Amino acid sequence: MTLTKVSSAKVAGGWHQQFSHSATSTACAMRFAIFLPPQAGPNNPVPVVYWLSGLTCTDENFMQKAGAFKKAAELGLAIVAPDTSPRGDGVADDPEGSYDFGLGAGFYVNATQQPFAKHYQMYTYVVEELPALIEANFPVTSQRAISGHSMGGHGALMIALRNPSLFSSVTAFSPIAHPTECPWGVKAFTGYLGEDKKIWTQYDSTLLMQNKSTGPAALVDQGDADNFLQQQLKPEHLQQAAKQSGYPLTLRMQAGYDHSYFFISSFIDEHLAFHAQRFG
Ligand SMILES: N[C@@H](CCC(=O)N[C@@H](CS)C(=O)NCC(=O)O)C(=O)O
Numbered sequence: 001m002t003l004t005k006v007s008s009a010k011v012a013g014g015w016h017q018q019f020s021h022s023a024t025s026t027a028c029a030m031r032f033a034i035f036l037p038p039q040a041g042p043n044n045p046v047p048v049v050y051w052l053s054g055l056t057c058t059d060e061n062f063m064q065k066a067g068a069f070k071k072a073a074e075l076g077l078a079i080v081a082p083d084t085s086p087r088g089d090g091v092a093d094d095p096e097g098s099y100d101f102g103l104g105a106g107f108y109v110n111a112t113q114q115p116f117a118k119h120y121q122m123y124t125y126v127v128e129e130l131p132a133l134i135e136a137n138f139p140v141t142s143q144r145a146i147s148g149h150s151m152g153g154h155g156a157l158m159i160a161l162r163n164p165s166l167f168s169s170v171t172a173f174s175p176i177a178h179p180t181e182c183p184w185g186v187k188a189f190t191g192y193l194g195e196d197k198k199i200w201t202q203y204d205s206t207l208l209m210q211n212k213s214t215g216p217a218a219l220v221d222q223g224d225a226d227n228f229l230q231q232q233l234k235p236e237h238l239q240q241a242a243k244q245s246g247y248p249l250t251l252r253m254q255a256g257y258d259h260s261y262f263f264i265s266s267f268i269d270e271h272l273a274f275h276a277q278r279f280g
Contacts, residue, residue, distance in 0.1 A: 003137055006031060012069035013038035018059060021133065025124040026086040032130065033059040035079040037072055040139045047143035047279045048134060049272065051081040052126065052152030052159075054174075055184070056104045059083050062149070065261035071269040075276040078140050082130055084152065086119035094191075100184050101191055107179070108155030109203050111192035120192055123203075127159055127166070145216075145275035149173045149264055150228075151184070157205040157218065157238075164215040169278040171219040171271040173264050174226055177238040178206040184232050206234075209241040209249070218242075218249045219274050221267050223257025 006018035014037040023030040040046045049072070051062050059081045062068070072079055085091075085106035092115040094102035102116075111120035135142055146167045148156035153175030160170035179185020180200045189200045201207045222235045229235075235251055242249035257263040 003133075011035070012073040014040070014069065014073050016063055016069070023086075023125060023129055025121040025129045026119050027121075028086045028088045028091055028119055030086065030125065031059050031083055033063045033081045034134070034138060035063065035069055035072055036138065037076050037078060039076040040078060042139055045139045045141045046076050046078050047145070047275075048078045048080055048131075048140045049275050050126065050131070050144065050146045050156075051079055052108060052146070052148030052155040053081065053084050054148070054150030054152050055084070056099050057084050057152075058104070061261065062264075065265065066268050067265040068268045068272060071272045075272055077272060077276060078138065080130065080134055082126060085122065091119045092116055101187055105151065105188065107151055107185075107188040107192060107203075108159065109189070109192050112199070113192060113194050116192050122155075123159070126155070127163055131166070143168060143279045145169045145171075145278065147171045147173075147271055147275070148175070150233075150259065151176055153220070154179060154185075154205055157220075158203055158208060160216045160218070161205060161208040161212060162202070167216045169218070169275050170216045171221075171274055173221050173267070173271075174223065174228070174233055174259050175205065175220060175235070175238070176233055177220075178204065178234045180204045180207065181237070182232045182234060206237045206241045209238060209247050210244055213246040215247060217274075217278055218247070219271065220249065220251045221254055221263075221271075222251065223254050223259065223263045225256050226259040226263075228259055
């Protein structure tokens with residue numbers, strides 16, 4: 001598998017780099033960003049935190065705005081941020097060009113519906129193809145954690161719940177906690193997965209958590225001044241699911257914070273420390 005380096009910059013004693021590669025799962029060129037802390041080297045592989053971004057984002061938003069590098073360098077963690085959808089010639093988009101479906105809005109599912117199924121295989125890309133690529137090409141261990149924001153916060157929870165042996169911990173900011181019951185999720189799941197709601201359940205974190213009493217330790221932060229809180233995010237549904245099953249979830253409501261990267265940058269250090277503690 002050939003990786004093409006797109007950019008490279010030293011930061012916090014380590015390196016921020018972007019690469020593109022031809023992905024099998026999504027059948028198109030995919031770009032990702034990686035932060036390698038100063039400790040990382042052939043004789044010192046480091047664990048990886050995967051970061052899944054939200055609607056409208058690319059691999060760049062988190063790396064530019066979260067302010068995560070100093071803490072990741074201190075803790076010796078690599079961070080990998082994939083794109084939020086397939087892109088390029090021939091990749092279908094929302095016919096209306098809206099921001100919440102199609103390009104920039106892959107929802108980390110494997111689409112079954114045309115014209116999306118050919119490229120929108122983000123679940124397989126994030127769970128299988130990207131970690132295999134990272135572990136074959138960079139000085140990292142197979143210790144993994146996963147985090148994300150909004151659509152990506154949901155993606156992180158859903159992927160960790162479905163793959164407990166692959167991730168030692170999961171954290172999320174402002175996740176779309178119950179996608180089968182909010183407008184963003186219903187639109188995306190109808191478009192990518194079709195009308196059969198039984199198929200949707202495998203991609204819904206609240207429904208998955210309801211039936212699991214064990215799995216990767218989960219931390220969720222949610223701002224109470226987030227414009228999307230009531231209509232789209234519904235963290236109380238996730239809390240209720242954890243209560244019902246006994247799942248190890250800590251949900252923190254954070255007073256005054258909105259949906260933006262200002263919120264993420266305020267608590268990202270704590271999320272990285274949460275992961276580092278569980279890597280041991
Ligand atoms: N554009 C949408 C919201 C999109 C949005 O808030 N995206 C979040 C993720 S859900 C984000 O991270 N945006 C990019 C950024 O802040 O850098 C709107 O205004 O309603």
